[in-house]
Amino acid sequence: MSVRVRIAPSPTGPFHIGTARTALFNMLFARRHGGTYIVRVEDTDVARSTSAFESDILAGLRWLGLGADEGVQLDGEVGDRGPYRQSQRTARYTEIAAQLHAQGSAYYCFCTPAELEAERTAREAAKLPPRYSNRCRSVDPNDAATRRAAGESAALRFRIPDGPVVIDDLVRGRVEIDAATLGGDLVILRADGSPLYHFTVVVDDVDMGITHVIRGEDHLSNTPKHILIFQALGATLPRFAHLPLILNADRTKMSKRKSQTALADYRAEGFLQEALINFLALLGWSTGSEDEVLPMDELVQRFDLDHVQKAGAVFDRQRLEWLNGQWIRKLAPADLLARLRPFYDDAATDGRIGRPARDEEILALIPLIQERIPLLSSAITLTDFFFTDGAAPDVATLTPKRWDVATTLAALEAARPIIADAIGEGDAVLLHADDPLEGTLRALAETHGWKAGDLFMALRVAATGRTATPPLFDSMRLLGRAAVLARIDAAIARLRG
């Protein structure tokens, strides 16, 4: 039987990084085994689900390369075992619930929320675990029918049988849980007829022929409920694999409050899709080797559930940034340009750079920045001088740490004619080749008894407005003669007071 796995996000919030990781593991498992990867939207909680969140999730999956083989995609549904949105499956849930009721696996419960609350409070006061008393089990089915016909509101509860339930988990091995600890018979249909998660998830997994349920460890404790429902339905049990949780720095379950969890935020910061995939794959799983920088196809080849870690894994942002740098450095210039494009466009729009950036300009800058940016967004601050005139650094910034104002002024005045002589418009960068301008300026520094580094810093700040920039001489060449001289003149004027 071929492998069928699913990721079942709930559109009650922005696409969460933990959901991305679970999706990735499912995708890797499916690809590894030539199976099908399904995306199902769990929007039974109408009050909290929105289509905006759904779009964010589907767009995020697609961007990561984790779009569905079958199920819900950004532009519609594919597959013949749908619908794949729970909100469109209510008739099916009602039907299966009726079946469970007819076979005696479920019964109507007339307890009011207030009564249940009172029961819960009483048990809590008695220091007993919260648990439904199952008291409506004893309501005579005929009476129940009569009361419902009379309009009395009732939820449908699934009857939890006695005895142990065994989970044969692919990550954790055999886990046995006593059904008596499950909290009593569980509601599968609210009084208004709407279905609840523990019920829908099983109906869907059966209908969609899911063979392997790969999800977060937070679902492990609830898995017996699912197994019992599978069994009541007479369905074949899927295999289960519970992944370790992604943790905040304090080792609690990763949350919006304590960590950056929205995938869109990582994307907006300039993390590469490849880096995120690589990083997430290695959070809770390892190749068993010492290789770390791995593309998707390599991950697929090596993926196995045996090397999935059992303990939770702290999300280490520094490691992610390092990996991102690795991936940025691997990109071909044209590819990097394409990734950088939206960042320069946004910067032009919100004024962080003075004008829109042309492709040729970004391409010319790429050799200077590719080795030094950890994030795509870092390119902007590193190259804004190129697109923005009149950075106008103040006297304090213009003056190198070891120098005074008079020395800085003298140095800029002395260097100006040399630069005017060496730089034209539209010059190509020299990169690591020997730059004649550098030699001339070093000689100048020597005759004045200046440190070359101080001279270069003074020029750097005058020309770019920043103390940390790409290599100075190539930066000036790209800027062009007129712009560089104008900025040096402006700096000289400011230094003169």
Add this chain to the structure above:
RNA sequence: GCCCCUGUCGUCUAGAGGCCUAGGACGCCACCCUUUCAAGGUGGAGAUCACGGGUUCGAAUCCCGUCGGGGGUACCA
């Protein structure tokens, strides 16, 4: 509270009884490179393998207990 999972450097991890005086990576420190910032290179600090008992000629690896951490426990997903 009850149930379940879990415990190797700060972090991600390798490790499936002798290959471990525990390896790699991120981060940190130093040095090299160097016009700044990075990148890169080299080296270093950093883990009594949570702790205590066993089993064994031999345990990070097997067993038991303790402690720590996490998750679950809804007419949420």
